[in-house]
Amino acid sequence: MRRIISFLSAAITAFSLAASSQVDMQHEEELPISEGSVSDNILIAYFSWAENAVLPEGDGEADAVSSPSVRVPGNVQQPAGWIQEETGGDLFSIRVTEPYPSDWDACLERANEERGSNARPELQENIRDPERYDTVFLGYPNWWYGVPMPLLSFLDQNDFSGKNVYLFCSHGTGGLANSVDLITEAVPDAIISDNIFDCCEEDAPSSEDDVKSWVNELGFFIASANQNEQEEVSMRISVTDGENKVEYELNNSGAARTLYEMLPLTVGVEDFSTNEKTFYPPKELPCEDTPLAGTDAEGGTLAYYEPWGDVVMFYAGYNGNSSLYELGHAVSGTDSISSLSGTITIEAVE
Ligand SMILES: Cc1cc2nc3c(=O)[nH]c(=O)nc-3n(C[C@H](O)[C@H](O)[C@H](O)COP(=O)(O)O)c2cc1C
Structure with a gap:
């Protein structure tokens, strides 16, 4: 007053x-x-x-x-x-x-x-x-x-x-x-x-x-x-270079949903460090409600490194950090991730 x-x-x-x-x-x-x-x-x-x-x-x-x-x-x-x-x-x-x-x-x-x-x-x-x-x-x-x-x-x-x-x-x-x-x-x-x-x-x-x-x-x-809808829908994607193929189950985070909405994508895959294959989606992924990737001793995690805007496919263990968000995990073909090369196609699996 x-x-x-x-x-x-x-x-x-x-x-x-x-x-x-x-x-x-x-x-x-x-x-x-x-x-x-x-x-x-x-x-x-x-x-x-x-x-x-x-x-x-x-x-x-x-x-x-x-x-x-x-x-x-x-x-x-x-x-x-x-x-x-x-x-x-x-x-x-x-x-x-x-x-x-x-x-x-x-x-x-x-x-x-x-x-x-x-x-x-x-x-x-x-x-x-x-x-x-x-x-x-x-x-x-x-x-x-x-x-x-x-x-x-x-x-x-x-x-x-x-x-x-x-x-x-x-x-x-x-x-x-x-x-x-x-x-x-x-x-x-x-x-x-x-x-x-x-x-x-x-x-x-x-x-x-x-x-x-x-x-x-x-x-x-x-x-x-979308959130309500997506809660019931499983989001599975495949990543292949024609010879090697891996399938991931995405989580229900905003970043994962945004990636899923962009599919199909055809992009180049790159090597990074000794445990990662990475690619760049055409747009940034929103991470507000996306969990941090934590630490994974074995690999298979699909993650997003926010500062660089690249999606990371781990094929071996890693330590998480405060900028690395989890998008999902491999459900098949984990052993093929390290062999991915050249151009990859990422598609939704119906
Ligand atoms: C500098 C100043 C001038 C204000 N002038 C008015 C005004 O002319 N009329 C009014 O109804 N409220 C006025 N207010 C009150 C604010 O509009 C109100 O408190 C508002 O809810 C503040 O929102 P905020 O907390 O996001 O800044 C004024 C507040 C400030 C700080």
Whole structure:
């Protein structure tokens, strides 16, 4: 409450413009629902104070009443994670190089200055390959009746023309206020849906079901639907160079499912060290829910080495590490792995 009162009193003096709290919907039409969207094409980018502040002692898990300061996880950070779970998209936290104060009044003041000068605070990093996304979930808190200026820095750095943009916002008593207008102005050629998710700061932590229902309503439910389907389906693949053949049973991880969806593949196989044959799939595999490969004394493990993006077929023992993820295990032809050479074909076994 102290926060709201403090914010309101500051707002009255600094924002005599009394910006309208009504959203000017410039995109009245419903977007086409992209049922069957591929998770590779979805970006979830968001800004949250908690990830842009010098956190106080105890990582910001301070009592909100005694210390009205930033807390983790942020009210926008949490929904962003739930959207990621439901869509399988790529999560990106927009972070400034110069963090905001964790003190409420000091943060308000800096945010107000930045808004007044139409600043574009410097960001730590940008997304890789923005062109690969066709859908962008964009999350932000209402700051001073609008958006945190780093959100505009992010939009300035990326061309979202023609991309479907879905907004989600958390706020105090002010609702969406001018935020949608500001975003529309920043990316005039993006297709911004008028189906926006917004929730009050106190409701944010318990809004998981609402967030996921919203995502489903928009037509994105592939990640969870696929997971349920795949739980019952065995994913077996064969790898052959024409003479030698090995079959693997894949696990149900996101990385294994993604590899399976790419099949059939024809690629070169390479030797590495004294116990590995490797090949490079055409795209990176997502490892968030994929188990680490552990250690295998005998070989037969199919793994993914995330830093290099190659799939590894072990034919002898190895020691696992924190970047090596398990995709599955050989069920036949383990002895042939070491003989694989040249071009291999990888196919699903029906
Ligand atoms: C600098 C600053 C300005 C804010 N301005 C507003 C505002 O104008 N209207 C409003 O309703 N809430 C405002 N809030 C409250 C936040 O929108 C709200 O707490 C939100 O849930 C924070 O999300 P986060 O935890 O992910 O940063 C402001 C918060 C901060 C820190």
